[in-house]
Amino acid sequence: MTDLAGKRIVVGVCGGIAAYKAVEVCRRLVDAGAHVVPVMTKGAEHFIGRTTLSALCSEPVQMSLWDEESPIPHTKLGQGADLVLVAPATARLLGAYANGLSTDLLTNVLIATRAPVVVCPAMHTEMWEHPAVQHNISTLRSRGVHIVDPEDGRLAGGDSGKGRLASPEAIVAAVRAELGPKDLAGTHVVVTAGGTREPIDAVRVIANRSSGKQGYAVAAEAARRGACVTLVSTVDLPAPHGARVVAVETAAQMQDALERLWDSTDVLVMAAAVADFRPVACADGKIKKDGGVPNVVLEPTPDILCALGAKKRPGQTVVGFAAETSDLVANAQSKLARKNLDMIVANDVSQPGVGFQHDTNAVTFLRPGQALESVALTDKRAIARELIDRVVSARS
Ligand code: C5P
Numbered sequence: 228m229t230d231l232a233g234k235r236i237v238v239g240v241c242g243g244i245a246a247y248k249a250v251e252v253c254r255r256l257v258d259a260g261a262h263v264v265p266v267m268t269k270g271a272e273h274f275i276g277r278t279t280l281s282a283l284c285s286e287p288v289q290m291s292l293w294d295e296e297s298p299i300p301h302t303k304l305g306q307g308a309d310l311v312l313v314a315p316a317t318a319r320l321l322g323a324y325a326n327g328l329s330t331d332l333l334t335n336v337l338i339a340t341r342a343p344v345v346v347c348p349a350m351h352t353e354m355w356e357h358p359a360v361q362h363n364i365s366t367l368r369s370r371g372v373h374i375v376d377p378e379d380g381r382l383a384g385g386d387s388g389k390g391r392l393a394s395p396e397a398i399v400a401a402v403r404a405e406l407g408p409k410d411l412a413g414t415h416v417v418v419t420a421g422g423t424r425e426p427i428d429a430v431r432v433i434a435n436r437s438s439g440k441q442g443y444a445v446a447a448e449a450a451r452r453g454a455c456v457t458l459v460s461t462v463d464l465p466a467p468h469g470a471r472v473v474a475v476e477t478a479a480q481m482q483d484a485l486e487r488l489w490d491s492t493d494v495l496v497m498a499a500a501v502a503d504f505r506p507v508a509c510a511d512g513k514i515k516k517d518g519g520v521p522n523v524v525l526e527p528t529p530d531i532l533c534a535l536g537a538k539k540r541p542g543q544t545v546v547g548f549a550a551e552t553s554d555l556v557a558n559a560q561s562k563l564a565r566k567n568l569d570m571i572v573a574n575d576v577s578q579p580g581v582g583f584q585h586d587t588n589a590v591t592f593l594r595p596g597q598a599l600e601s602v603a604l605t606d607k608r609a610i611a612r613e614l615i616d617r618v619v620s621a622r623s
Contacts, residue, residue, distance in 0.1 A: 228259055229258075229259055229260035230259060230260065230403070231256060231259040231260045231261035231402070231403070231406065232259075232260030232261070233260070233262075234260070234261045234262065234309045234310065234406055235261070235262045235264065235307055235308055235309050235310075236256055236261045236262070236263050236264070236308065236309060236310050236311075236312055236402065237264045237265075237266060237304050237305075237308045237310075237311045237312070237336055237340075238252065238253055238256070238263055238264070238265050238266065238284070238312045238313075238314065239266045239267075239268070239311065239312065239313040239314075239316075239320075239333040239336065239337070240265065240266070240267045240268070240271045240275070240280065240313075240314065240315070241268045241270060241271055241313065241315055241316055241317040241319070241320045241333070242268055242269070242270020242271045242272070242273055242274060242317060243270075243274065243315045243317050243349050243350065243383075243392075244274060244349075244382075244383040245314075245315035245349040245391070245392035246271050246274035246275045246315060247274060247275055248314070248315070248392050248395060249271075249275070249280070249314050249315065250275060250279055250280065250283065251395045252312075252314050252395045252398050252399060253265060253280060253283055253284050254283050255395055255399045256312075256399065256402065257283060257284065257285065259399070261285075262285045262286075263284040263285045263286075264284065264285065264286050264289070264304060264308070265280040265281070265284040265286070265287075265288045265289070266288070266289050266290070266304070266332055266333050266336060267280065267288050267289075267290050267333075268290070268317075268320070268331055268332075268333055269290065269331070270317065270319075272290070277290070289304070289332060290332060291331075291332055292331070292332050292335060302339045304332075304336045304339075304340075305335070305336045305337070305338075305339030305340030305341075305342070306339065306340070306341075308336075308340055308342040309342055309343075309406065310342050310343050310344070310345065310402060310405055310406055311336060311337060311340050311342055311343075311344045311345070312344075312345045312346075312347070312398070312402055313333070313337070313344070313345070313346045313347065314345075314346075314347035314349075314375075314392065314398050315347060315348065315349035315350075315392045316346045316347055316348045316349070317348075317349075317350060318348075318350050318354050318355075318357070318360050320333065320334065320346075321346070321348060321360060321363040321364065321367065322359070322360075322363050324337050324338070324346070324363075324367065324372075325362075325363035325364075325366040325367050326363075343371075343373065343405040343406070344371075344372045344373065345372075345373045345375060345398070345401050345402055345405055346367060346372055346373070346374050346375070347374075347375040347377075347392055347393050347398050347401075348360075348364070348374070348375075348376075348377050348390075348392075349377055349390060349391060349392035350377070350390050351382055351383075351386060351388075351390050352382070352386070352388030352389050352390045354390070355377060355389055355390040356389070365465055368465070368468075369465040369466065369467070369468060370468055371451075371468030371469065373401055373404070373405055373451075375393045375397055375398055375401045376393065376606070377389060377390045377391055377392060377393060378391045378392075378393055378394070379391065404451075404612065405451075407452075408452070409452055409453030410452055410453065410619045411449055411452040411453045411454035411494075411615070411618075411619065412452075412453030412454070413453070414453075414454045414455070414493045414494060414622075415454065415455045415456075415457070415488075415491050415492055415493045415494070416446075416449040416454040416455070416456050416457075416492075416493065416494040416495075416496065417456075417457045417458075417459065417485065417488050417492045417494070417495050417496070418442050418445050418446040418449065418456065418457070418458050418459070418470075418495075418496045418498060419442060419458075419459045419460070419481060419485070419495075419496070419497050419498055419499035419501075420437075420439035420441070420442025420443055420445075420446070420458060420459070420460045420461070420462060420464075420498050420499055421437055421438070421439035421442065421460050421461030421462035421499055421500070422434055422435035422436065422437035422439075422461060422499070422500040422501075422502070423435075423461055423475075423476065423477050423478045423481060423499065423500070423501050423502045423528075424461065424476050424477065424502075425477055425478065425502045425504075425505035425506060425528070426477070426506065426509040427506050427509065427510065427514070427521075427523055428509060428510035428511075428512065428513050428514045429509075429510070429511070429512050429513050430513045431513075431514070433502055433504070433505065433506065434502075435500045435502065435583075436500075436583040436584055437461075437462075437499065437500035437583050437584075438462065438583060438584045439460060439461065439462035439464055439498075439499075440464075440584075440585075440586065440607050441498050441548075441582075441588060441607045441610065441611070442458070442460065442496070442498035442499060443458070443460075443462075443464050443467055444607040444608045444610065444611035445496050445498055445611045445614055445615065446458040446467045446470045447467035447468065447469075447470070447608070447611065448608065448611040448612055448614075448615045449470075449494070449496075449615055450467055450468060450469035450470050451469070452615060452619075454494070456469060456470040456471065457470070457471050457472075457473060457488055458470045458471065458472045458473070459472075459473045459475055459481055459484045459485060459488075459499070460472055460473070460474060460475070460499075461474075461475055461476055461481070461499065473488075477502075477505070478501045478502055478505065478528040478529065478531065479528070479529075481499060481501065481531060482529055482531045482534075485531060485535060489535060489538075492543060493542065493543060493544065493622075494543070494544045494545075494546070494618055494622070495532075495535060495543070495544070495545045495546065496546045496614070496618070497531070497532045497545070497546065497547045497548060498548050498572075500548075500550065500583070501528060501530075501531060501532075502528055503527060503528060504525040504526065504527060504528065505525065505526060505528050506523050506524065506525060506526075507524045507525065507526045508524075530566070532545070532547050532566050532568070533565065533566045533567075536566040536567035536568055537567055539567055544569045544570075544618055544621055544622055545566075545567070545568050545569055546568060546569060546570045546571070546572065546614070546618065547562060547563070547566055547568045547570075547571045547572070548571065548572045548573075548574070549562050549571050549572070549573040549574070550574055550576045550582055550583070551573060551574070551575055551576065552575065552576060552577040553577075555573050555574075555575045555591065556573065556591065556593070556599065558573070559571045559573035559591070559593050560593060563593050563594075563595065564595075569594065569595070569618075569621050570592060570593065570594045570614075570617060570618070570621060571592075571593045572590050572591075572592060572610075572614060573590060573591045573592075573593060574588055574589060574590045574591075575589070578604075580604050581604065585607075586606060586607060587604050587605060587606055587607065588604070588605070588607050588610045589601075589602065589603055589604040589605070590602050590610055590613075592613070592614070592617055594617070594621065600617075
């Protein structure tokens with residue numbers, strides 16, 4: 228496959244034991260037709276030789292701001308790139324990049340480029356889990372940097388845990404995804420995320436365990452693929468790059484926000500866990516416990532998705548979620564029909580690692596008149612890609 232032909236990719240290699248895997252990544256990118264420009268940090272030279280990368284990439288390795296006659300190679304490299312990839316990225320690199328510090332050629336390139344950036348961290352588990360590193364990761368993510376999370380596995384020095392560089396396949400797939408089609412350009416995608424909170428009194432709410440992570444991943448993926456994205460959210464996570472967030476708390480507020488957006492909505496992905504019941508009335512102030520156990524009377528909330536599905540226009544695509552603990556397919560099938568949906572994403576939240584609060588999910592996609600398609604337990608971002616692929620194919 229030479230699908231990356233004509234793409235100029237700057238590959239930054241930092242000083243970590245995983246630097247040897249960058250060699251394989253560069254080889255695969257060259258094989259796919261890309262013009263690969265290697266940049267090494269000083270630390271990387273402790274792990275691999277310049278000659279190795281120079282020999283298999285499209286140009287000799289560059290390491291310094293001061294090697295050339297022209298004193299500005301970083302702007303040339305950054306401006307000319309279709310994509311900048313860093314594999315492996317060390318904690319130092321993440322910290323410098325997140326804070327805008329240009330301490331060497333690679334950080335200069337990263338700060339000077341407007342091209343998409345894919346960063347693949349690799350380090351010991353203790354370093355990866357350090358709050359400073361995690362803070363830098365979420366800063367970079369919120370700026371639209373594509374982070375390819377490290378995997379669990381063997382690390383240098385006989386240790387084992389999370390921090391091992393992602394596989395060359397996963398890294399090249401992330402590059403392909405970034406350079407892939409903007410197949411939602413010109414489309415307004417509205418995504419809901421999180422669980423609604425329905426007030427009982429001034430301090431108490433009826434809530435659920437939804438973290439909003441799946442909805443945020445869908446919003447980020449839609450934005451990456453060129454959509455104009457509005458995220459109607461009940462949770463306070465960093466906004467995905469390119470998405471506008473409308474903060475809501477209750478089912479009624481979510482419904483109100485979606486009704487306002489409806490005329491301009493091309494795709495609705497209803498990932499939120501909307502409460503099915505709410506207190507009929509919210510008590511003024513805090514209900515005092517010395518008054519005895521209160522009698523909280525509940526009423527059903529409006530089914531937002533059902534109401535919007537019923538008035539769907541041609542050209543609008545509506546996707547729902549079905550979080551189930553039994554009869555997954557039968558329940559999802561009936562919701563698909565009843566709510567007039569183009570797709571429902573069913574997950575069995577009783578399974579380990581699936582659904583609420585996890586970073587992972589396992590789902591079955593159901594579409595009218597089509598065979599079921601299941602995706603085994605994987606990262607919520609991978610589920611988001613699968614979901615958006617199907618939305619695009621349903622609209623074409
Ligand atoms: O019927 P059930 O609640 O299982 O359907 C789940 C789907 O319906 C989800 O996409 C959820 O966001 C949506 N929903 C809704 N309004 C409700 C309850 C659920 O839009 N009151």
